[in-house]
Each structure stands twice: as structure tokens, then as C-alpha cells.
Amino acid sequence: MPTLSVPDHPHQIPIDQLVTDLAVNPKKGLSADEAQNRYEEFGPNALQEVKRESVLTILLRQFTGVIVYILAAAAGISFFLGETVEGFAIIAVLLINALTGFILEWNARQSMDALRKMDTTPARVLRDGRVREISSEEVTIGDVLVVEAGDLVAADANLFEVSQLQTDESALTGESLPVDKNTDLPPAESPLGDQHNRLFKGTPVTAGTGRAIVTGIGQQTELGKIATMVEEAKRSATPLEAKLDGLAKVLIWVTVGLATLFLVVGLIRKEEPLRLIETALALAIAAIPEGMSVVATIALAYGMLRLAEKKVIVKRLSAVETLGGTNVIFTDKTGTLTQNRIEVNTLQLPDQYAEIQADAEAKKLAVVDGDQAIIESDVYQQLIRVGVLCNNADYDLVNGQPKEVGDPVEVSLLKFALAAGHDPDQIHQDFPRKAEKAFSSDTRIMGTLHQHEGGFFVAVKGAAEEVLDRCQSLDETSRKTYYDLSEKMATDGLRTLAFAYRETDTKPGDDFADNDLTYVGLIGFLDPPRTDVTPALKACREAGIKVIMVTGDHPATALTIASKVRLIEPGEEMVLTGKDLKPFGELKAADKKELLKCRVFARVSPAQKLDMIDLYQQHGDIVGMTGDGVNDAPALKKSDIGIAMGLRGTQVAAETADMVLKDDSFASIVTAIAQGRVIFENIRKFVLFLLSCNLSEIFVVTFAGFLNVGNPLLPLQILFINIVTDVFPALALGVGRENSSLMHRPPRDPKTPIMDGRDWRMVVFYALALTASVLGAYLLGTQKLGLTEKEGNNLTFYALSFAQILHVFNLRSGRSFFVNEITRNRYIWYAIGLCLLILALTYYVPFLAQVLSIGTIPSTELWLIVAAGVAPIILVQIVKAILRWRRQ
Known part of the structure; x- marks a missing residue:
């Protein structure tokens, strides 16, 4: 069998040449044997399956990333040093994050299934001179497709026979109106929407019949090319993911730098290596906000639920x-x-113009532009009558729901009549149809003959040039004027039809729609804006x-x-x-x-x-x-x-x-944008909160080490603060709802990180305030009040926890300390209450106290804890007030 020459640009190939190139008889189609040979050569008419990632691959990918590697190393060191509880706590954090990511990715694997569902319809082809119905997968190159209204096109094909054929290509090309098909060759550079001599796989046939020679199957079709692009389109990390990764890298370098500096200084001082390693581990745990990804996920999920309420x-x-x-x-x-539907938009009568808005369900019609008096003219009434009579569609309201049957343009004429206060059924009863001249690509008009009150009424609609040529009463100047108006409407993006009628006492012949017509006007159709x-x-x-x-x-x-x-x-x-x-x-x-x-x-x-x-x-x-x-x-x-x-x-x-x-609704996008901006602002706030808290932990451990005043915080205590007492206030910040001013600002620069220079300065300032207060209390307790190292450790743990819980009030945006988006956020108060309860449990529950090395706290130490917790708020508010005063 000679090799077939399948064209790359089939819309440019004359049908005679295509018949020769594909070796097919358009009257008989392929033989069964030839079809089988081509099926074996070209394969099935189906979209290619792609190899999907395994469940294990998706799961393992969740354990990649800089923070994951550092935490895994910290867990390993903890086990090596015998800190089993600490090691398992870090692993639990890793597993929670991995499970969240796995579930989200697993739900995003279905995009190609819907494309393949479009392949399951049957197809009718010409084989051995007979029309046969086969599976769409068996359609092959050179097959003769037979299509009619209601079919779903099984493959890309070139038409060689059409009868008033229309297809809906809106899903493929974006063309809002049904496309009229013909066998004429379009210009070589024509895009898909203008290739009227072709059928495309997956598009429904809305009217007429046709026959076409298949030129593309499976992945070669336009639908297949789109499927390939869907598979190949790469989705990069989202801006938030990229920014959190960037932030993680900064934290890693901070951790490595401080830990290295601490080790070097400690070795120079000839301190115990094991103690230095434990302190360096504490620094590593303190530098990484373990709860950040969990809080980010929950904050985003909360935003997702709020958006779900808004559809x-x-x-x-x-x-x-x-x-x-x-x-x-x-x-x-x-x-x-x-609205993805066709409506009557513009009326152009011989002497009047109007742009209208028709509501068939409410039976209301409004003139939004032009001559308001147009609806009172006799010509307007005649236009409605012609539009209803020269029409094969049906429109009705069933239980309040619209039911449409037929060509969308003709349906829109019926809806126009209903909105104008006319009953199409009554008009048909008053003007019973006697004959019809169907629309054809040759005449480009449709005409109907009706009997009325002992006489006859002819209704005609069609292309403006054809209708105007049949209105002999018009002079050339008027004819050109109306034609130019139709061209202008088309230039304005309207699909335009002209309307005419004739009344006669005697029944006309078969050429009833071809002469002596009275011109009524033009109607411009448009898919109306939402x-x-x-x-x-x-x-x-x-x-x-x-x-x-x-x-x-x-x-x-x-x-x-x-x-x-x-x-x-x-x-x-x-x-x-x-x-x-x-x-x-x-x-x-x-x-x-x-x-x-x-x-x-x-x-x-x-x-x-x-x-x-x-x-x-x-x-x-x-x-x-x-x-x-x-x-x-x-x-x-x-x-x-x-x-x-x-x-x-x-x-x-x-x-x-x-x-x-x-x-x-496009308006829902604006709602989602507003929510997205609130979410980002919330994320920025809780990252600011977490980093200032974590940096305060680093400062406390580092400064205490450099001052050689003991180890005020143990690694497991730091991990507990990061995962428990830090996370709940951060989470409350993450689900805040308020910030109405965000939608009146320009979008943030996508190149800027979550934390800009000003934010980092605030982080250092907040951390220093917390450190000064907590470390001051520790030094006062151990140096002046005679607290033991363990009592000093307990003092630091509770003082830092309490200070960080109250630190959430420093994140307000407004000037008022008592009335702002923080104090109005009920979740902030829930978080504070829960954290205080958890801290109480760590003291009163023996198991928790043992794990965290908590001992008895004397009353003197309790007052130091309260003072150290409140002092940073007072200090921060005083400094902010001074800065505002200087700016003013």
C-alpha cells in the first residue's frame, strides 16, 4: 500500500486533491479491509495515555525542601544525643506537613480524564458504500464522516458536501455563535475560527447535515494538540511557595552562621563539646519556625472555606x-x-434606531440607547411579526424554566417578541404557515408563506444584500444606505439580518420570497455582556x-x-x-x-x-x-x-x-482577589510574629552562651514553644478577616519577598525587646535572687512563652491599641486562652513537666514571669509612639 500523504494544513487543500492524496472514494468511503489497514498504521482515534506519577513518587516529593532536610538532620542529632522525645516531636511535624501536601497533590491529577471522555461517542462513516455506525476510536484517516444535527464530530475532517450545516465551536475557538459550514477554501492564513470547510473533533453539530473526509485523528486533531499542550504546560511554584522557600534559605544561613559562631567561640573557650553541640542544636530548632508551613496551610484553607461560601x-x-x-x-x-447566548441587541428601522435589552422571562423590554419612540411605530410591530413567522425555533417557559429548541438566532427572535409583549403562539395561529423556502448558502434568505384574513402574508429574513435586492420599491440610494448600515453593524461586532414582508390577496407561486418585498429593517444580534x-x-x-x-x-x-x-x-x-x-x-x-x-x-x-x-x-x-x-x-x-x-x-x-x-460571575473573581490579599497580609503578619518569636529564642540562647551564664532554654522547650504556644496566636492572625483598604491599593510587587527590609527591621526590634525582657528576668533571678540553673531555666521558658503570647498585640495596623483588627479578632482571644491553659498543663501534669524538665516555681519567680511577659508590649508601644511623634 502506498504511503498516504496526510496534509499539515488541510484547510488549504482542494477536495479533489485530498481525495487523491488519501486514496478514498467520497461516494463509497473506504473498504473494510482498507480501513483496518489504516487503523493498524495510524492507530486508534483516541488521545494518548500519559504515564502518571506513582503514589510513592508523590509521597516522597513531600519530603523535599530545605526546611525538611534541616529538621530531619535535627531529628537525627536528637536521637544520637539520646533526646528521643525531641526527635519524635520533630518527625511528627514533618509527617503532618507531608500528609497535607500529599492530599493536595493527589486531588490535582484529574485534568486529562475529561478530555478522554470526549472520545467515547459513536461515529457514522461511509464504508463499502454504506453508512455504518462504529466506535469513534475506529475512525481512521481517509474515512468519510456522515454528520447531522445532534452529532458530536468524531475527528478533524474536510467537508465536501453540506446542507445548512452549523457547528458549535465555542469550546474550541471561543466563537460565540454557531458556525456556518461550507466547502469553499478559506485563505491560507485563516485561524481555526475561519476554517469553515472543516469539522473539528469534539464539537457538536447544531443544524444541517454534511459529509467530510477525515484528515486528523487522536493526537493529530486540534483537540489532541490542546491535550498535548495541557500535558506539557509546566506549572511553576506558586509565588507563596517560592517566597516561603526564599525565607527558609535566609533562616538556614542565619542558623548556620550563629551555630558556627557559637561553636567556634565555645571551642576557643575550651567548653565541653557535647554541651556546645546541644546548644547549637537548640539554635537550629529555634531558627526554624516549624509551625510556619502548617499555619500557612490552615490560613489558606480558612480562606478557601470562606470563598466556598461565596460560590x-x-x-x-x-x-x-x-x-x-x-x-x-x-x-x-x-x-x-x-452570557454565552444570542440576544437581539440593535434595531435599525428605515427611519429609527435603538439599542434594546430584552427579558423574555419577565416580558420586559427596555430601550437603552437611541429612539425611545421606536416601540410605538407600526414598522416595529411588523418587524416582530416577520421575526416570529419566518422562524423554525421554539421557546417556552416550563415551570418557570426556559426551554429552547432550534437555531439560537431564531430563539432570540422569539424571546424578543415575548419581551415586547407578543405571544409567538398566537401569531402563528393568526398566520398559519402554508409554505417555506428554506435558507440555503446560494440564496442566503429564508421565506415563509402564511394565510391571513382571506389573504396571504410573506415573511423573509436573510443577508442584507439579498433581502434588499428583493425589495423593488427601494431606489438605489436607499438600498445602498441600508446596506451600509448593515456593514457598519457587522463592523461593530453584530451578526446582522435583514427583514422584509409582502401582503397579497392571491396565493403567490413558488417564488413567493423572491420579489415585491417591503423592507422592514435590520436586527443586530450579540452575545450580551454579563x-x-x-x-x-x-x-x-x-x-x-x-x-x-x-x-x-x-x-x-x-x-x-x-x-x-x-x-x-x-x-x-x-x-x-x-x-x-x-x-x-x-x-x-x-x-x-x-x-x-x-x-x-x-x-x-x-x-x-x-x-x-x-x-x-x-x-x-x-x-x-x-x-x-x-x-x-x-x-x-x-x-x-x-x-x-x-x-x-x-x-x-x-x-x-x-x-x-x-x-x-467575573465579580466573584474580585471577591477572591480581595480574600487573597487579606490572606497574604495575614500570612505576612504571622510570619512577622513567628520570626520575631524565633529570633528572640536565638538571641536568648546565643547571648546567654556568649555571656557564659548557663543554658536558659533546652532544645525540647524551644520546640514546644515553636509548635504550641507560637502556633496558636499565629494561626489566629492567619484567619483574620478585616482589612477593607487592601482593594484600594495597587497589587504588591510580585518580585518583593514576603518580608521586606522594613519588616526585617521590625522582626529584629521585636526580638530584641522580647530578649531584653526575658534575659533580663533570667539574669535578675539567677544573679540577684539566687535561683538555681533549673529554676532559671523554668523562669525563661514561661517568661518567653508568656511574652510571645502577648506579643500578638504588637502586630496591629491601626493607631488605637485597644480597638483594631487584632482585638476585634475573636480567634486571638481563643488562642491566648488556649495557650495559657496549655502552659498551666505543662506545670500541673507530671508527664509534661517531666518531659519539659519543669520544676516548682516559687512566687517570686511567678511575678518575674508576668513582668517579663508584659514589659515587651510596653516597650514596643512607647517606641512606636515616639516614632509616630517624630514623623508628625
Whole structure:
């Protein structure tokens, strides 16, 4: 068998040449034997399975990372030194973090399953001259596909026979309207949305019939190419993960530096090596905030639950914070900014114009722009009548729910009539149909003949040029004027139809729709914007977030919607198409600058969406991507935060994304952004809290070692403080809800770390305040009051714990110490009460007291503990007041 020549660009190949290249008889199809041979050569028409990571691989990956390695080393040293309890406590922390990460990653492994579910439908092909139904997996190159309304296209194919064929390609290309198919060759550079001579795998047939020769199966199809991009799109670490890793590295160097310095100084002093190692271990444990990742996870989970109440489902916890840092959002048009349905938008009568808003369910119609008196004219009434009669669709409300059958444009005409106060059923009863002239690609009109009150009524709709040519009463000037109006409406992104009628006493012949028509007017159809989008986009502008439309739809339509929802302002009316975009590797600096200025991109392929996201990510932005179609899946995965529409979106998009909007509302994104910003601010606060607490522990151990005044804190006591008494106040900070001003600030610079220079200065200041108070109490107790080393150790443990618990009040944002977001956070008070209870248990429960080396505390020591705990707050507030006074 000769090798088949499968074309790379099949839309450019004439059907006769395709028949020759693929060795197929379009009237008989392939023979059964030939189909079997090709099946063996090209394989099944299915998306390739990819090798997935094993459960063990995912689990082992949770035990990687700098902090994990340091903690593991600390646990090993603890066991070596005989500190078994301490070693097991560190291991418990590692296991909690690993289990959390494993569960989150396990839930993110389903993105390709939905794509494969689209392969399970049957297909009808021509084999040996007969139409046969086979599994879609058995369709092969050169097969003749037979499709009709209701079918799901089984493979990519070139059409050679059509009859009023339309397909819905919105999930693949973003085209909001059903696409009319024909056999004409499009221009060579045509994007998918303009390749009207082709069928694409996974798209439903909405009307008509057709036959086509299969040119691509499985991974070769456009759907397959998208599946490949979904698999290959790499998701880098989220900004939060990257920043926490960066913070961990800083802490590691601090730990290594201090521990090394301490060891060197101790060896020079000829101190006991074992004691030096134990102290260095204490420093290592003190430097690492073991509870930081756990608190971050819980804070994000709390934000996730709050968003779930607002109909936003978050699949990856870190996605909440990532969205809060997002400064660029790429949004699809169809179904995201628009309602993904066709509505009557513009009326252009011979002498009147209006833009309307029709609500069929409420039976209300409003003129939002133009001539308010248009709804009182006789021509307007005639336009409604023609739109209802020249119509094969059906629309009804069943138990309050709309039920639509037929072409979306014709359905919208019925809804328009209902909103205008007319009953389409009554109109049909008054004008019973006698004949129909179906729409065809040759005539480009549809006509119906009706009987009415002893006479006859002809209703016609179609392309403006064809309808106007049949209105002989119009002069050439009027005809050109109305045609120019239709062209302008099309330029504005509207799908336009012209309407005409004729009344006669005698029954006309078969050419009833071809002459003597009276022109009524034009109707412009549009997928209307969602009502909540405009205020949401305004909120994005106020928050400093750049929103960019990236769609596969027509550029004029994209620009119209962008203007209507105020995504662009006057002077920003620039739209670039896929043809305007150079390959990413060929872009020069000037090209990139031009792309970064544009806010609307149309006729963009999935691969180009990936390039655009990559461009902004390289520019240093945190990119969010919204979408609902199969064509959006690769970009949803590539972006820093993928946001899918849950109601109208495809399952592929929903399972690939990080977040799913249950109400498909762009406004919910703004809600999520606000919550994300609150979460990040909370994380910054509890990191500030934890680091200042941990640094105070380092200072206490280090300064005591340099002063050679004993060992005021044991490693296990430090670990207990880090995991218990530090974590609960930090957690309370992490679930705070307040900070209404965040959405009136520009997004934080994505390049800045969680802790900037000012934050680090605050950390050192807080740590020094805590250290001075606690170490001062320790020195006073041991040097002046005669406390033993163990009593001094107990004093330091409880004083530092109490001081760190109260330290949470130093993290307020407002000026008032007594009324602020900290004091109004009820979880802060719960955390303080719980920590005080736990500290009491460590004293009164013998087992805990023994593990932590806690002894009896005399009353003198108790007063020192209280004083050491309260003193840092007083000191910090005095210094802050002085600094405010100096600034003023």
C-alpha cells in the first residue's frame, strides 16, 4: 500500500486533491479491509495515555525542601544525643506537613480524564458504500464522516458536501455563535475560527447535515494538540511557595552562621563539646519556625472555606494567596464576560434606531440607547411579526424554566417578541404557515408563506444584500444606505439580518420570497455582556489589576464587548489578532512593548494564549487566566492561577484550573482577589510574629552562651514553644478577616519577598525587646535572687512563652491599641486562652513537666514571669509612639 500523504494544513487543500492524496472514494468511503489497514498504521482515534506519577513518587516529593532536610538532620542529632522525645516531636511535624501536601497533590491529577471522555461517542462513516455506525476510536484517516444535527464530530475532517450545516465551536475557538459550514477554501492564513470547510473533533453539530473526509485523528486533531499542550504546560511554584522557600534559605544561613559562631567561640573557650553541640542544636530548632508551613496551610484553607461560601471553589490552597497577588488577568470573552447566548441587541428601522435589552422571562423590554419612540411605530410591530413567522425555533417557559429548541438566532427572535409583549403562539395561529423556502448558502434568505384574513402574508429574513435586492420599491440610494448600515453593524461586532414582508390577496407561486418585498429593517444580534462584569472590572482598575481579553472570536465582536463592559476606555481601542502575533521566539523588545499595551486579542489560538501568558510572566507579573472552553485548558494550567467557569464551562477547563466559579460571575473573581490579599497580609503578619518569636529564642540562647551564664532554654522547650504556644496566636492572625483598604491599593510587587527590609527591621526590634525582657528576668533571678540553673531555666521558658503570647498585640495596623483588627479578632482571644491553659498543663501534669524538665516555681519567680511577659508590649508601644511623634 502506498504511503498516504496526510496534509499539515488541510484547510488549504482542494477536495479533489485530498481525495487523491488519501486514496478514498467520497461516494463509497473506504473498504473494510482498507480501513483496518489504516487503523493498524495510524492507530486508534483516541488521545494518548500519559504515564502518571506513582503514589510513592508523590509521597516522597513531600519530603523535599530545605526546611525538611534541616529538621530531619535535627531529628537525627536528637536521637544520637539520646533526646528521643525531641526527635519524635520533630518527625511528627514533618509527617503532618507531608500528609497535607500529599492530599493536595493527589486531588490535582484529574485534568486529562475529561478530555478522554470526549472520545467515547459513536461515529457514522461511509464504508463499502454504506453508512455504518462504529466506535469513534475506529475512525481512521481517509474515512468519510456522515454528520447531522445532534452529532458530536468524531475527528478533524474536510467537508465536501453540506446542507445548512452549523457547528458549535465555542469550546474550541471561543466563537460565540454557531458556525456556518461550507466547502469553499478559506485563505491560507485563516485561524481555526475561519476554517469553515472543516469539522473539528469534539464539537457538536447544531443544524444541517454534511459529509467530510477525515484528515486528523487522536493526537493529530486540534483537540489532541490542546491535550498535548495541557500535558506539557509546566506549572511553576506558586509565588507563596517560592517566597516561603526564599525565607527558609535566609533562616538556614542565619542558623548556620550563629551555630558556627557559637561553636567556634565555645571551642576557643575550651567548653565541653557535647554541651556546645546541644546548644547549637537548640539554635537550629529555634531558627526554624516549624509551625510556619502548617499555619500557612490552615490560613489558606480558612480562606478557601470562606470563598466556598461565596460560590468560589479552590482546588489548590496556595491559589487563594496567588490570586491576591495577581496583577494581570487574562479573560476569555464567551461565557466569562458575556452570557454565552444570542440576544437581539440593535434595531435599525428605515427611519429609527435603538439599542434594546430584552427579558423574555419577565416580558420586559427596555430601550437603552437611541429612539425611545421606536416601540410605538407600526414598522416595529411588523418587524416582530416577520421575526416570529419566518422562524423554525421554539421557546417556552416550563415551570418557570426556559426551554429552547432550534437555531439560537431564531430563539432570540422569539424571546424578543415575548419581551415586547407578543405571544409567538398566537401569531402563528393568526398566520398559519402554508409554505417555506428554506435558507440555503446560494440564496442566503429564508421565506415563509402564511394565510391571513382571506389573504396571504410573506415573511423573509436573510443577508442584507439579498433581502434588499428583493425589495423593488427601494431606489438605489436607499438600498445602498441600508446596506451600509448593515456593514457598519457587522463592523461593530453584530451578526446582522435583514427583514422584509409582502401582503397579497392571491396565493403567490413558488417564488413567493423572491420579489415585491417591503423592507422592514435590520436586527443586530450579540452575545450580551454579563450585567455584573462592568462594576467588577471597575473594581479591578481601582485595585491596580490589568484585565486583558483573549478570545478566539471575531475582532469586531471582541472590541464591541470590551467597550460595552468598559474593559477598555476611549483611546484604548486597539485589537490584535492571531495573524498579527509573531512567533514568540521572533519577538523583539519593541514588539513585546506593543503587546504589553494591547488589552484585546481576537482570533487567538491556544498556543498563542500560552505565549501571551509566558510574556507577562517573564515581565514579572503574576498572571490569572479565566476561561470555560477546551481551548482555554492549556492556558489555565500555564497561568499562575487558572480560574474556570463552573456553570457553562467544560469539564476539561474546570479540572485543569486551580479555581472554579460556581456562578460563572467575573465579580466573584474580585471577591477572591480581595480574600487573597487579606490572606497574604495575614500570612505576612504571622510570619512577622513567628520570626520575631524565633529570633528572640536565638538571641536568648546565643547571648546567654556568649555571656557564659548557663543554658536558659533546652532544645525540647524551644520546640514546644515553636509548635504550641507560637502556633496558636499565629494561626489566629492567619484567619483574620478585616482589612477593607487592601482593594484600594495597587497589587504588591510580585518580585518583593514576603518580608521586606522594613519588616526585617521590625522582626529584629521585636526580638530584641522580647530578649531584653526575658534575659533580663533570667539574669535578675539567677544573679540577684539566687535561683538555681533549673529554676532559671523554668523562669525563661514561661517568661518567653508568656511574652510571645502577648506579643500578638504588637502586630496591629491601626493607631488605637485597644480597638483594631487584632482585638476585634475573636480567634486571638481563643488562642491566648488556649495557650495559657496549655502552659498551666505543662506545670500541673507530671508527664509534661517531666518531659519539659519543669520544676516548682516559687512566687517570686511567678511575678518575674508576668513582668517579663508584659514589659515587651510596653516597650514596643512607647517606641512606636515616639516614632509616630517624630514623623508628625
